[in-house]
Amino acid sequence: MAEQVETATHCPYCALQCAMTVTAGHRHSDDRSDAVTVTGREFPTNRGGLCRKGWSAAELLHHPDRLTAPLLRGADGVLREAAWEDVLQLISERVQAIQAQHGRDAVAVFGGGGLTNEKAYTLGKFARLALRTSRIDYNGRFCMSSAAAAGNRAFGVDRGLPFPLEDLDTASVVLLLGSNAADTMPPFVQHLRGAQAAGGLIVVDPRRSATARLTEQGKGVHLQPTPGTDLALLLGLAHVVVTEGLEDRRFLESRTRGYDDVARGLARWWPERVQGITGVPATAIRATARLLARGARSGADGGPGAYILTGRGIEQHADGTDTTTAAINLALLLGLPGTLHSGYGTLTGQGNGQGGREHGQKADQLPGYRKITDPAARAHVASVWNVPEDAIPGPGLPAVELLASLGRPGGTRCLFVHGANIAVSAPNASTVMDGLRSLDLLVVSDFFLSETAVMADVVLPVLQWAEEEGTVTNLEGRILRRRPAVLPPAGARSELWIMQELARLLDAPSLFSEDPSTMFDELARASAGGLADYSGLDYAVLDAGVPAYWPYPSGSTGTPRLFLDTFAHPSGHAVLVPVSPRIDANAARVPAPLLLATGRLLEHYQSGTQTRRVPELLAAQPGARLQLHPATAQDLGISQGEAIVVTSAHGEAHAVADLTTDIRQDTVFLAFHYAGSGSANLLTGSATDPVSGMPEFKTTPVRVSALSAHARGEAAHHREVFA
Numbered sequence: 001m002a003e004q005v006e007t008a009t010h011c012p013y014c015a016l017q018c019a020m021t022v023t024a025g026h027r028h029s030d031d032r033s034d035a036v037t038v039t040g041r042e043f044p045t046n047r048g049g050l051c052r053k054g055w056s057a058a059e060l061l062h063h064p065d066r067l068t069a070p071l072l073r074g075a076d077g078v079l080r081e082a083a084w085e086d087v088l089q090l091i092s093e094r095v096q097a098i099q100a101q102h103g104r105d106a107v108a109v110f111g112g113g114g115l116t117n118e119k120a121y122t123l124g125k126f127a128r129l130a131l132r133t134s135r136i137d138y139n140g141r142f143c144m145s146s147a148a149a150a151g152n153r154a155f156g157v158d159r160g161l162p163f164p165l166e167d168l169d170t171a172s173v174v175l176l177l178g179s180n181a182a183d184t185m186p187p188f189v190q191h192l193r194g195a196q197a198a199g200g201l202i203v204v205d206p207r208r209s210a211t212a213r214l215t216e217q218g219k220g221v222h223l224q225p226t227p228g229t230d231l232a233l234l235l236g237l238a239h240v241v242v243t244e245g246l247e248d249r250r251f252l253e254s255r256t257r258g259y260d261d262v263a264r265g266l267a268r269w270w271p272e273r274v275q276g277i278t279g280v281p282a283t284a285i286r287a288t289a290r291l292l293a294r295g296a297r298s299g300a301d302g303g304p305g306a307y308i309l310t311g312r313g314i315e316q317h318a319d320g321t322d323t324t325t326a327a328i329n330l331a332l333l334l335g336l337p338g339t340l341h342s343g344y345g346t347l348t349g350q351g352n353g354q355g356g357r358e359h360g361q362k363a364d365q366l367p368g369y370r371k372i373t374d375p376a377a378r379a380h381v382a383s384v385w386n387v388p389e390d391a392i393p394g395p396g397l398p399a400v401e402l403l404a405s406l407g408r409p410g411g412t413r414c415l416f417v418h419g420a421n422i423a424v425s426a427p428n429a430s431t432v433m434d435g436l437r438s439l440d441l442l443v444v445s446d447f448f449l450s451e452t453a454v455m456a457d458v459v460l461p462v463l464q465w466a467e468e469e470g471t472v473t474n475l476e477g478r479i480l481r482r483r484p485a486v487l488p489p490a491g492a493r494s495e496l497w498i499m500q501e502l503a504r505l506l507d508a509p510s511l512f513s514e515d516p517s518t519m520f521d522e523l524a525r526a527s528a529g530g531l532a533d534y535s536g537l538d539y540a541v542l543d544a545g546v547p548a549y550w551p552y553p554s555g556s557t558g559t560p561r562l563f564l565d566t567f568a569h570p571s572g573h574a575v576l577v578p579v580s581p582r583i584d585a586n587a588a589r590v591p592a593p594l595l596l597a598t599g600r601l602l603e604h605y606q607s608g609t610q611t612r613r614v615p616e617l618l619a620a621q622p623g624a625r626l627q628l629h630p631a632t633a634q635d636l637g638i639s640q641g642e643a644i645v646v647t648s649a650h651g652e653a654h655a656v657a658d659l660t661t662d663i664r665q666d667t668v669f670l671a672f673h674y675a676g677s678g679s680a681n682l683l684t685g686s687a688t689d690p691v692s693g694m695p696e697f698k699t700t701p702v703r704v705s706a707l708s709a710h711a712r713g714e715a716a717h718h719r720e721v722f723a
């Protein structure tokens with residue numbers, strides 16, 4: 001029997017970063033046949049548990065669709081295999097030619113929150129020093145940017161959970177706002193058992209999601225607002241807290257600023273008014289506020305406390321920063337953040353969603369979560385990079401603006417994509433695809449021919465999670481080691497190697513190494529003194545297995561609980577920021593009768609590049625299904641399983657009707673995991689949050705009709721036009 005090697009690592013997918021053991025035969029790179037298996041590993045976050053995606057992750061390592069050589073588009077428009085040397089040479093020549101003609105910012109980079117810390121850090125440096133462009137942003141703009149902006153505003157720092165996940169276990173009350181964790185991080189649900197047992201799990205979601213169902217049988221409450229009205233709901237909850245004197249006065253006085261302004265603004269958000277906007281009964285608003293306050297009081301007395309957690313459901317809106325701020329204000333009024341038994345947090349999404357936003361692939365940031373406009377930050381990073389400060393460009397464009405600049409006069413002519421499938425996952429996807437088509441040069445690094453890669457001029461085959469070394473930072477701000485368990489296919493290369501080679505061809509100053517630990521050590525130095533300080537860490541420390549929560553400055557032992565003594569603003573206080581609705585979700589609906597919410601299914605991950613290639617996952621969820629209420633369907637003459645068309649101001653998508661009483665009658669829901677005509681992002685628009693740049697993914701006015709009726713309508717329209 002072949003020797004089996006076990007490797008301790010973490011899942012390739014979401015931010016829970018479940019610990020797993022990968023077992024593989026001792027293999028040569030040309031021996032692709034040995035079975036690789038995955039098992040859950042004991043760890044405080046997942047406690048041995050994995051979800052279906054994690055269990056089946058190894059099936060993609062030796063998948064027949066795997067890219068094993070660079071692809072180059074020929075004059076005939078066909079992608080063909082080419083030699084590494086030739087494609088890298090061609091990329092560097094074309095980049096230089098494009099920049100000579102159109103300026104440095106004509107070349108841009110789009111990164112991803114799935115990249116390891118080493119890759120995210122090197123990509124930011126590659127953009128600024130090798131490509132010499134300001135234009136780099138990433139898909140975390142679509143994911144964590146509203147929560148990050150709200151967290152920075154309130155606390156002076158943004159770490160998803162500022163406490164270890166196990167802290168939740170003892171809570172008696174947990175308010176989950178717009179998170180469907182039961183589907184999006186199933187092993188996380190273990191940490192809600194205490195709150196369920198106390199009847200204190202509160203889920204706010206326009207759908208009776210798998211997570212909302214966890215509140216059934218006396219385990220808690222499900223509030224089911226109209227999509228896009230959470231800000232009003234949160235103001236209503238805060239109104240009750242303040243008018244009934246349930247706030248934590250001592251905490252507010254000693255640890256916060258801004259109470260008076262916020263309290264004044266709450267006067268007009270009485271529950272009956274909020275009921276009219278959200279559809280959530282005033283009695284339920286009062287009862288929920290009191291339940292939260294009971295948990296908060298108990299926590300303050302050293303008993304089981306209360307937590308408020310947000311997910312994409314309330315964050316991915318054109319007012320996502322304000323809505324998340326309202327959630328934080330509620331937490332601050334109740335005295336939850338920075339205490340031992342209570343807290344506030346956001347559930348980070350992608351595998352390295354946290355680390356991915358700390359090391360400089362965001363348009364306005366340098367490593368260590370530093371501002372690119374801050375002279376001291378620039379000077380520090382320039383000294384680590386050993387370049388003059390003016391070699392570092394200024395801030396670039398946030399993701400939606402960056403994508404809007406593709407092919408525009410004076411805009412972006414060349415784009416590098418690392419770890420995102422924007423043709424499927426970006427808002428207003430048909431416009432994005434038009435932009436991609438109009439580029440002079442599109443270079444996509446991926447291990448599969450994603451819908452974005454298939455449009456590229458050059459596709460670079462890279463390594464998968466179990467084939468390379470690196471670190472990721474999970475949803476608790478804990479840095480974890482990913483370790484290689486199998487050899488990569490011959491022909492694929494690591495992204496660090498690709499950047500090293502291109503940097504050399506482009507005559508970049510400073511170090512670009514293919515060795516992950518070298519880049520990690522540099523990242524640690526670059527982050528020293530920043531908010532996300534990793535300077536006390538290296539692979540040896542991480543391999544010793546000590547829990548490593550940032551900030552982890554040199555000489556420290558890390559920071560599992562961030563705010564126990566002080567918040568990160570210079571004064572040490574947390575700040576309550578007054579917010580009120582600018583957008584009326586109900587008014588937005590006219591003349592389109594329904595609101596489309598988009599999100600996720602348990603079985604698929606993001607744009608689906610990976611999970612649509614796992615047979616059992618695809619079989620479980622083969623294509624786009626639109627959830628709609630039976631009463632709504634009846635009005636529209638739509639029956640279960642019927643082919644339907646969804647139309648918005650931005651486009652139309654096709655799906656199959658999935659009738660369910662789990663959704664509000666005014667709301668429909670579509671997952672965004674599918675490409676082609678079933679792509680949810682054909683319907684979403686380009687509106688963004690003014691503070692964070694987050695697109696409006698969760699509330700789009702739409703019409704829904706049966707495909708047969710729609711076809712008849714189109715035919716009638718044609719007759720009118722051409723008669």
Ligand SMILES: Nc1nc2c(c(=O)[nH]1)N[C@H]1C(S)=C(S)[C@@H](COP(=O)(O)OP(=O)(O)OC[C@H]3O[C@@H](n4cnc5c(=O)[nH]c(N)nc54)[C@H](O)[C@@H]3O)O[C@H]1N2
Nearest residue numbers: 014178180184227228311312313349350599600602605606
């Ligand atoms: N299976 C799976 N798991 C994943 C991922 C995946 O693609 N698939 N992706 C990972 C990533 S990157 C992320 S960011 C996380 C996301 O994790 P979640 O935030 O849990 O995921 P979503 O499904 O986007 O949204 C959660 C819920 O928000 C609800 N919602 C929609 N609109 C509104 C609204 O206006 N108000 C409220 N209160 N709720 C609303 C939806 O009905 C949905 O149930 O998941 C991570 N885990």
Ligand SMILES: Nc1nc2c(c(=O)[nH]1)N[C@H]1C(S)=C(S)[C@@H](COP(=O)(O)OP(=O)(O)OC[C@H]3O[C@@H](n4cnc5c(=O)[nH]c(N)nc54)[C@H](O)[C@@H]3O)O[C@H]1N2
Nearest residue numbers: 139142143418419420421425445450598606607609672697
């Ligand atoms: N309508 C709607 N749209 C959404 C959302 C929503 O809720 N509704 N959610 C948004 C959110 S939260 C997110 S995070 C985005 C995610 O959307 P995307 O950015 O498209 O995320 P993925 O599908 O994970 O894309 C990752 C791609 O990179 C590849 N890949 C994986 N790992 C690596 C790597 O290490 N290196 C390289 N080079 N490639 C790699 C994968 O094969 C895949 O093709 O979608 C956003 N879009």
Ligand code: SF4
Nearest residue numbers: 011013014018051054
């Ligand atoms: S919950 Fe997330 S990290 Fe855990 S196995 Fe599933 S996808 Fe992987």
Ligand SMILES: [Mo]
Nearest residue numbers: 142143349350
């Ligand atoms: Mo995400």
